[in-house]
Amino acid sequence: MCGIIGIVSLKESKKLAEMTVSALKRLEYRGYDSVGVASVSSSGLEIRKAKGKVEEVVLHKKIEEMEGYVFLGHTRWATHGAPTDYNAHPHTDCNGNIAVVHNGTIKNYKELREELESLGHKFKSETDTEVIPHLIEEFMKRGMDPFQAFKSAIKSLDGSYAVLAVISGERRIFFAKRDNPLIIGLGEGQNFIASDIPAFLPYTKRILVIRDDELGFVTPETVYLEDKDGNVVNIKERIRIVDWDIETASKEGYPHFMIKEIHESPRAVKDTIDSLMSDIDLIEKVIEEIKNAERIIIIGAGTSYHAGLYFSIELNRLGINSIPLIASEYYNVKNKKGDLVFAISQSGETIDVLQGIRMMKNNGAKIVSLTNVIESAIARESDYKIYMRAGPEIGVAATKTFTTQLASILFILSILKKDNLKKIEKAPDIVRDTISQVEGLTKKIGEELAKKSNIYYLGRGLSLPLAMEGALKIKEIAYVHAEAYPAGESKHGPISLVEKGFPVVIINDGEMTELLQNNLMEMKARGARIYAISVNKKMKDADVGIELQSEIPALSIAPVIQLIAYYAAITKGYDPDKPRNLAKTVTVE
Structure with a gap:
């Protein structure tokens, strides 16, 4: 842009x-x-x-x-x-x-x-x-x-x-x-x-x-x-x-940059997919590095870590040894020659990611970066540079850049799995259709959650990183305490806080609906108010449900959790573009 x-x-x-x-x-x-x-x-x-x-x-x-x-x-x-x-x-x-x-x-x-x-x-x-x-x-x-x-x-x-x-x-x-x-x-x-x-x-x-x-x-x-x-x-x-x-x-008539940028996501995803198509030789080289690496270490902070966790889960399912790493904890992993480090950062300047890749590079690892800024510090340190090309993002909370991070990862996975690229080419339309379908209901959910003090976001498998991102978003801009858990882990302690009216948001990407249904009923039995965001497979007994059909569930869920957080913030009278205590790019430890 x-x-x-x-x-x-x-x-x-x-x-x-x-x-x-x-x-x-x-x-x-x-x-x-x-x-x-x-x-x-x-x-x-x-x-x-x-x-x-x-x-x-x-x-x-x-x-x-x-x-x-x-x-x-x-x-x-x-x-x-x-x-x-x-x-x-x-x-x-x-x-x-x-x-x-x-x-x-x-x-x-x-x-x-x-x-x-x-x-x-x-x-x-x-x-x-x-x-x-x-x-x-x-x-x-x-x-x-x-x-x-x-x-x-x-x-x-x-x-x-x-x-x-x-x-x-x-x-x-x-x-x-x-x-x-x-x-x-x-x-x-x-x-x-x-x-x-x-x-x-x-x-x-x-x-x-x-x-x-x-x-x-x-x-x-x-x-x-x-x-x-x-x-x-x-x-x-x-x-x-x-x-x-x-x-x-x-803001092109929008009240805030954040909602404008959520609505720009289809355009941003299209630009991302188009650019990756034009850089297919680079992507194929990265695929070869993934195949030949002893381990893949995926490092990121905040939203970028959630995108990286999604990538890591997919790689581990393919039998590729992958470690998701929160950037500020980079010193806990001893890397070696033969490792491939995949660094994810919207700005390309995140100091924790930068320090992590420098240490790992000194230990013999090759570096692949996924950033949104051409020739940023992290890109310059990398052996392979992949760019999202989502355009500038003014709102502090990541929205279209998270969606394009997912689109980039899904594109790489499509090449790795030798899938037909026709599905990923539909990504912009999938995001656009989702936004048009859910905006009214996300506003209702956001208005309800704005009145709460605590929220659980639950997911399993690939929906867990999305649950984590949903919890982060509503914390960042609406200042509502929200925690994300693997849904099966929720009964090992967190469920003790659940009482009548306690809000629980369940993210269901259609993979593990039956198990998530069991977790829903466990929460419901303690009086929780359930908000279910489901793709392709419906969940029963939710108090409020968003139901979508999508060939790429992650790209449908991403704008939903962003819209919910946005409407919660404006219900409370906060400026979602400038959340307190936060900066767009974190360049200090």
């Missing part, structure tokens, strides 16, 4: 540079690895870009001194290529006459790059985006006008994209969209196009939302738009007025 902004004006001035910088600051939550700006003026095309946050790059590169009548801006969340000056957007063609900014993932960029290089094109970055300006350049060489060349370039792409392109001498911005947001802002004597409404909200509230597979161009006074079949769209029927403040607009 990246932030993009385009401005095209009748007048050439430095003011457009200031407006672009202002827009990038409002988009920085979408990405903060690197920043770049392109301007088209009477003098031609100019690019200024560098690694770093908006404020420091703007100052260092003197971006506000740029002049022009067309501006593009980009703040990057790295997906292909490390966060560096040369990987920062905008990217250009061989002659520096075409500039492109892009949000998304081009799945066939390697093939396109090889073909373009065979035709003599020279590349300067490691990104997938750079193929786009070279494609435009190539089609223009073949006699196409700029818009025809742009359309032909877009037709060559396989993947997701929100693309903006400018060409020296042209007073228009070309655009195309598939799966990533793109909105036009209609002004007076100037028009805007961006990945989010906040980018241009101070200047106009008249917007036009671009739909998938639409493309066109924006001039200072007009918008030309074609649908996926090449038909011209009547934009007057699509213009609407927004009445949002900037903070609300950043």
Whole structure:
């Protein structure tokens, strides 16, 4: 996920540079690895870009001194290529006459790059985006006008994209969209196009939302738009007025980033699966390392530990010796050469994980990392780097990143088991369908649990890590004491606390329903109020039940437990985005 902004004006001035910088600051939550700006003026095309946050790059590169009548801006969340000056957007063609900014993932960029290089094109970055300006350049060489060349370039792409392109001498911005947001802002004597409404909200509230597979161009006074079949769209029927403040607009109408990010999970999972498909050679190398390792040590903290525990259970079931390890307890395992360490961290900076892998690497282990941040500290220490590509997560409590961790693990397991990948390709739809089905009932459950002082979350087998994550979520943001147990273990002590009305949440992924049913009845007999979240197999006698059908139970359960915690927090009047005493990235012991 990246932030993009385009401005095209009748007048050439430095003011457009200031407006672009202002827009990038409002988009920085979408990405903060690197920043770049392109301007088209009477003098031609100019690019200024560098690694770093908006404020420091703007100052260092003197971006506000740029002049022009067309501006593009980009703040990057790295997906292909490390966060560096040369990987920062905008990217250009061989002659520096075409500039492109892009949000998304081009799945066939390697093939396109090889073909373009065979035709003599020279590349300067490691990104997938750079193929786009070279494609435009190539089609223009073949006699196409700029818009025809742009359309032909877009037709060559396989993947997701929100693309903006400018060409020296042209007073228009070309655009195309598939799966990533793109909105036009209609002004007076100037028009805007961006990945989010906040980018241009101070200047106009008249917007036009671009739909998938639409493309066109924006001039200072007009918008030309074609649908996926090449038909011209009547934009007057699509213009609407927004009445949002900037903070609300950043959340796209959602009251909190957490609920926005839960609803972004289907998109995040799709990006994750697509990126893993494009990195299949890497995944196959990791599979070989798993097969050849004496032991697999899976290390993580908090939510990432729960994802790792899920992975460990699956590996042990396959007869692969696996140890799940809470990162802060890394010193309790003596590793050796022949071990493979699998490090899971959303930020890639978690200090306990970092210290653990350093110790184990010194003892001869190979390191595989699963992180969400390109070239983070943990990724840099690793022999194999797998990236989730869920995009930035603003809410402190992990939501879409946990779901994409599970999706990544399930993808790896599918390759390891030699399963048909058709099932894992359905993952985004499974997550989306779950959210649409359960939101009302999760709100009811969250409102009830918000009134409780203590809760048990119970699970067996693969549902146990999900029960642990459910308990963690409601503790983190609703401040309700919740404990997770293996359901069979609950009668060895914990059941002594159960009395009339005591809430028990049972997570049933359909594997061990009969055993979980016995545990339910044990709790029910002591007066517990039972909330059952069941996939594929129904549980009887629950007081409140969520029942789902899913080919991938874990990916259906994940958003359910997140939504319950969210609605419990807001029922109590807490801000779920900023839970007390917690930070997004833990970099101290």
